[in-house]
Amino acid sequence: MSAxxxxxxxxxxxxxxxxxxxxxxxIQLFIASFSSALLIGLLSLYDPDSVGIYGRINLRVGWVGAxxxxxxxxxxxxxxxxxxxxxxxxxxxxxxxxxxxxxLVAPEERGEVVEMKLxxxxxxxxxxxxxxxLQEPLKRYENVLRAPRGVEVRYTxxxxxxxTTFEFIYSALVPILMFFPAFVAxxxxxxxxxxxxxxxxxxxxxxxxxxxxxxxxxxxAAAITLAALQCVAWLALLxxxxxxxxxxxxxxxxxxxxxxxIACASAxxxxxxxxxxxxxxxxxxxxxxxxxxxxxxxxSPIKTIARLASGDYFTGAAEVALFxxxxxxxxxxxxxxxxxxxxxx
Amino acid sequence: MRQIATLSLREVTRLRQxxxxxxxxxxxxxxxxxLALAVLAFxxxxxxxxxxxxxxxxxxxxxxxxxxxxxxxxxxARGRALVEQRALDAYVDGARVFARPDDKSLYAVGALKRYxxxxxxxxxxxxxxxxxxxxxxxxxNYGSIAENETGATPKAxxxxxxxxxxxPFAYVIVALLYVLPITFISVFFTSSFMDEKINRRLTILMxxxxxxxxxxxxxxxxxxxxALTTTAVLAxxxxxxxxxxxxxxxPTILFVFxxxxxxxxxxxxxxxxxxxxxxxxxxxTAYLVFPAMFIGISDLAFMSPLTLAVKMxxxxxxxxxxxxxxxxxxxxxxxxxxxxxxxxxxxxFLMGYRPITRKLADAIFLVLDRAHPYASVAxxxxxxxxxxxxxxxxxxxVSTNLPLRLMLGGALVASxxxxxxxxxxxxVTLVEHRLARSTRQVLALAFLSALGFLIGEKLLVLFSVSxxxxxxxxxxxxxxxxxxxxxxxxxxxxxxxxxxxxRARVPYPIAVGAGVVVHAIYNVIVTQVAL
Numbered sequence: 040m041s042a043x044x045x046x047x048x049x050x051x052x053x054x055x056x057x058x059x060x061x062x063x064x065x066i067q068l069f070i071a072s073f074s075s076a077l078l079i080g081l082l083s084l085y086d087p088d089s090v091g092i093y094g095r096i097n098l099r100v101g102w103v104g105a106x107x108x109x110x111x112x113x114x115x116x117x118x119x120x121x122x123x124x125x126x127x128x129x130x131x132x133x134x135x136x137x138x139x140x141x142x143l144v145a146p147e148e149r150g151e152v153v154e155m156k157l158x159x160x161x162x163x164x165x166x167x168x169x170x171x172x173l174q175e176p177l178k179r180y181e182n183v184l185r186a187p188r189g190v191e192v193r194y195t196x197x198x199x200x201x202x203t204t205f206e207f208i209y210s211a212l213v214p215i216l217m218f219f220p221a222f223v224a225x226x227x228x229x230x231x232x233x234x235x236x237x238x239x240x241x242x243x244x245x246x247x248x249x250x251x252x253x254x255x256x257x258x259x260a261a262a263i264t265l266a267a268l269q270c271v272a273w274l275a276l277l278x279x280x281x282x283x284x285x286x287x288x289x290x291x292x293x294x295x296x297x298x299x300x301i302a303c304a305s306a307x308x309x310x311x312x313x314x315x316x317x318x319x320x321x322x323x324x325x326x327x328x329x330x331x332x333x334x335x336x337x338x339s340p341i342k343t344i345a346r347l348a349s350g351d352y353f354t355g356a357a358e359v360a361l362f363x364x365x366x367x368x369x370x371x372x373x374x375x376x377x378x379x380x381x382x383x384x
Numbered sequence: 385m386r387q388i389a390t391l392s393l394r395e396v397t398r399l400r401q402x403x404x405x406x407x408x409x410x411x412x413x414x415x416x417x418x419l420a421l422a423v424l425a426f427x428x429x430x431x432x433x434x435x436x437x438x439x440x441x442x443x444x445x446x447x448x449x450x451x452x453x454x455x456x457x458x459x460x461a462r463g464r465a466l467v468e469q470r471a472l473d474a475y476v477d478g479a480r481v482f483a484r485p486d487d488k489s490l491y492a493v494g495a496l497k498r499y500x501x502x503x504x505x506x507x508x509x510x511x512x513x514x515x516x517x518x519x520x521x522x523x524x525n526y527g528s529i530a531e532n533e534t535g536a537t538p539k540a541x542x543x544x545x546x547x548x549x550x551x552p553f554a555y556v557i558v559a560l561l562y563v564l565p566i567t568f569i570s571v572f573f574t575s576s577f578m579d580e581k582i583n584r585r586l587t588i589l590m591x592x593x594x595x596x597x598x599x600x601x602x603x604x605x606x607x608x609x610x611a612l613t614t615t616a617v618l619a620x621x622x623x624x625x626x627x628x629x630x631x632x633x634x635p636t637i638l639f640v641f642x643x644x645x646x647x648x649x650x651x652x653x654x655x656x657x658x659x660x661x662x663x664x665x666x667x668x669t670a671y672l673v674f675p676a677m678f679i680g681i682s683d684l685a686f687m688s689p690l691t692l693a694v695k696m697x698x699x700x701x702x703x704x705x706x707x708x709x710x711x712x713x714x715x716x717x718x719x720x721x722x723x724x725x726x727x728x729x730x731x732x733f734l735m736g737y738r739p740i741t742r743k744l745a746d747a748i749f750l751v752l753d754r755a756h757p758y759a760s761v762a763x764x765x766x767x768x769x770x771x772x773x774x775x776x777x778x779x780x781x782v783s784t785n786l787p788l789r790l791m792l793g794g795a796l797v798a799s800x801x802x803x804x805x806x807x808x809x810x811x812v813t814l815v816e817h818r819l820a821r822s823t824r825q826v827l828a829l830a831f832l833s834a835l836g837f838l839i840g841e842k843l844l845v846l847f848s849v850s851x852x853x854x855x856x857x858x859x860x861x862x863x864x865x866x867x868x869x870x871x872x873x874x875x876x877x878x879x880x881x882x883x884x885x886x887r888a889r890v891p892y893p894i895a896v897g898a899g900v901v902v903h904a905i906y907n908v909i910v911t912q913v914a915l
Contacts, residue, residue, distance in 0.1 A: 046558050053653075057652070057653060057655060057656065059653075059655045059656065059659050062659040062660070062662075062663055063659055063662070065663070066659075066663050066666050069666060069667070069670070070666060073670050073674070077673075077674060077677065078677070080677070081553075081677055091468065094617070113905070128529075129625065130529070131528050131529040131530055131726070134528050134529070135528050142529065143542050144529075151515045151516070151519065152515050152519055152520070153519055153520050153521070153525065154521045154522075154523070155520070155523070156523045157522050157523065157524050157525065157527055158525045158526075158528065158529055158532070159524060159525065160526070160527075161526050161527050163680045164680060164681045164682065166526060167680055167681070168681075170524070170708070172863060173715050174544060174547060177522065177544035178544045178545045180544075181519065181520045181543075181545050182519065184519040184684055185516075185517075185519060186518055188516050188519055189516070190508060190512055190516055190517060190519075192504055192508065193479040193500075193504055194479065194481070194497065194500040194501060194504055195501075196670065197481055197493055197496065197497040198490070198493065198497075199483070199491070199492070199493030199494030199495075199496065199497050200487070200490040200491050200493075201494050202433065202491040202492070202494040202495040202498075203432065205433075205487075205488075205491040206432040206433030206452075206491075206495070207432055208435050209436055210432055210433045210435075210436050211431070211432060212506065226655075226658045226659075226662070227655060229658075230653070230654035230655045230657070230658050231654070233653075233654060234653060234654040237582055247438070251462055257747055259670075312722075314402070314404060315575065315578070315654055316571060316572060316575035316579075317402055317403070319532060319571045320568075320571050320572070320900060322570070323568065324414060324418050327418050327419075327421075327422055328418045328421055329417070329418075330422075330425075331421040331422045331424070331425035331426075332421065332425070332788045334425040334426075334429045334451075335421075335424070335425050335428065335429065337435065337454070340435075341434065342434060342435040345435065345436055346435065346436070349436060349488065350488070351438065352438070352469070352470055352471040352472075353471070357713065362668070364690075370761045
């Protein structure tokens with residue numbers, strides 16, 4: 040047993056000395072901050088509702104048409120300043136002086152279909168922003184027009200809150216931060232095992248005398264320890280950012296179990312293929328498949344951790360125990376294979 | 385040419401031996417299966433909020449088919465009770481939706497709203513004829529009314545409720561698909577060099593009548609062909625023009641390879657390789673994806689070649705300037721990386737186990753021509769411009785996360801840091817190897833470095849400034865204006881760093897820090913003037 044801990048300690052010391060772990064943690068921090076920056080950036084452009092920037096935009100739109108139109112009310116509700124003009128020429132002149140950012144020309148609401156004209160600036164960026172702001176009032180106005188035509192639209196009065204940020208935190212950010220350390224752990228196991236094999240130092244270790252399963256087990260243990268430490272750090276960071284994670288103990292436990300599953304799987308791959316090249320390739324494939332399957336299944340690590348962290352009523356220790364079962368399975372396969380390979384060496 | 389072909393063939397043989405026997409067809413099958421599965425998962429599920437909500441539905445309510453919602457059937461009384469118990473987030477009964485007034489429930493209603501609105505539109509178009517279901521048409525014109533009466537301007541007629549925001553997500557993801565196979569096989573390319581190192585075959589290879597350039601090109605060729613093939617296949621499968629896809633992706637492919645070429649040259653342990661590769665892949669994806677998402681919003685989108693690909697898919701035209709803006713730096717970096725590779729490909733450098741910064745300094749020293757230190761310092765400073773430039777654009781991307789005030793400051797300081805290191809690193813390594821001793825020599829080198837840097841910078845600005853002229857920051861980053869002022873400024877900063885380090889024996893990080901402080905102050909003043 041002391042040999043086991045000696046290898047664990049040696050692995051951890053090597054990783055600390057190479058500063059590898061700093062690179063790994065830097066990557067994770069970058070991914071987390073980058074994805075949230077991307078999301079916020081995109082939201083403010085393509086889904087301005089979510090970030091609530093309507094109040095801050097002062098948009099003036101020229102209006103040519105009847106001043107009692109239901110659309111004017113809808114535009115007002117959205118904080119768009121409607122500037123009525125008597126003729127299209129007046130509106131056009133104001134548009135060219137840039138007093139209004141766009142012009143709406145609305146005919147009388149007669150006939151089956153109401154046809155409007157919208158004039159936007161030529162600059163693509165400004166035009167698409169204005170179009171984005173006008174879209175919601177236009178949609179509501181469409182519903183107003185539908186009513187006298189005998190078309191009933193349901194669910195128009197649903198309130199709720201824009202969910203994108205909530206969904207991002209629990210279904211993307213928390214899983215990324217909790218499972219990326221597991222992915223890193225797998226990579227570390229592949230590298231440190233294949234390095235011993237390819238440099239021929241494994242033979243020395245086995246002559247020590249140590250059995251192969253102790254060497255492999257110690258490397259896995261070191262990788263899991265690192266993953267657990269990273270998860271703790273990320274959970275602390277989340278709480279510093281006032282992001283509430285429910286069931287913290289179970290979330291951490293699940294993250295460690297998944298790290299252990301991935302570490303065992305990557306050890307299995309390396310023991311079977313021996314060289315880094317094939318092992319890393321197969322390991323990357325394994326991760327790709329596992330992540331895809333995880334998205335498709337109803338009970339999967341990603342969904343379970345999202346549900347645990349957001350406080351789902353039906354998700355708890357039983358689901359975590361399920362993954363512990365998977366871990367037990369893969370660990371026993373690994374033990375079986377390493378014993379057989381070890382016997383040949 | 386023959387040597388390159390031989391080396392390529394040898395590389396293919398090496399790979400085939402790795403996957404010999406029954407494993408190679410099996411690997412291909414598994415690879416294709418894995419990719420298909422990933423595509424399926426991507427298409428069938430929503431990436432955000434997958435399985436996050438639990439929603440109850442009454443027996444007669446419309447079915448909810450969205451992977452965001454785990455659906456429970458329940459009669460109204462039980463359904464509402466479950467909502468109160470916090471077991472369900474919301475309950476849909478006919479046209480009504482029940483919720484609690486807490487956050488999670490309200491988010492669930494918000495998500496339901498988006499889904500149900502879409503479902504309603506589908507129901508409307510299935511139930512009623514088009515004119516009744518969609519009674520509003522909006523003709524969108526660009527430019528003033530008078531301009532549009534001449535009839536030459538483009539216009540589009542849209543139905544507001546069916547209008548989707550012009551978000552380029554789908555296109556950007558498709559555009560990124562082209563790069564994925566390359567990052568996936570990068571492990572083989574890097575392993576090729578690592579093998580030579582582990583088996584100590586490099587010396588033998590070097591003593592054969594082949595040049596380092598031939599070795600690098602020969603090893604790269606099979607993978608470059610693979611990358612071009614996948615590009616052609618993807619372009620064909622997505623009905624894009626194959627030659628245009630080649631034109632757009634060749635610089636990107638070469639850029640990716642140039643980075644993966646550096647990885648095996650600098651690694652010390654296997655873990656290094658994995659994490660440097662991981663870091664490179666992450667940063668590169670960010671660099672490619674982030675700007676492209678803002679196509680049509682900001683001209684800075686053109687710094688990513690994916691923007692060109694998105695334009696290709698939208699059948700929009702782009703000019704040579706827009707093409708060269710992202711491509712030229714990538715091609716220049718590729719050239720520089722291959723040149724550096726030929727200088728670094730020797731056993732002594734590859735086998736050294738030293739800190740990464742030490743290895744970088746050694747690499748710079750090896751890249752310089754010791755016989756002509758002055759010329760090489762000037763040339764080095766001019767040639768690292770594309771790297772500096774890509775780094776600065778990257779900084780710009782990352783700094784857009786920050787509030788405006790911090791963003792300007794952060795970008796200015798970070799870009800000053802990159803520039804100061806680029807200009808002084810070569811001089812410092814020369815001083816270290818005692819190829820420059822006196823203060824006069826150091827000052828002369830600093831001047832040449834500043835000159836080379838400025839010439840390179842101006843050449844780049846020539847074609848980039850017309851593309852990004854709109855952004856405020858570009859004024860500061862590619863400081864235009866009088867040529868003499870920036871030359872003197874660059875010389876002063878570089879001289880400060882080098883003299884502090886070489887003569888006053890100040891540690892390099894602190895010397896650079898001093899240079900950065902002065903440079904950042906200068907940058908702030910220049911921006912103030914430009915604003």
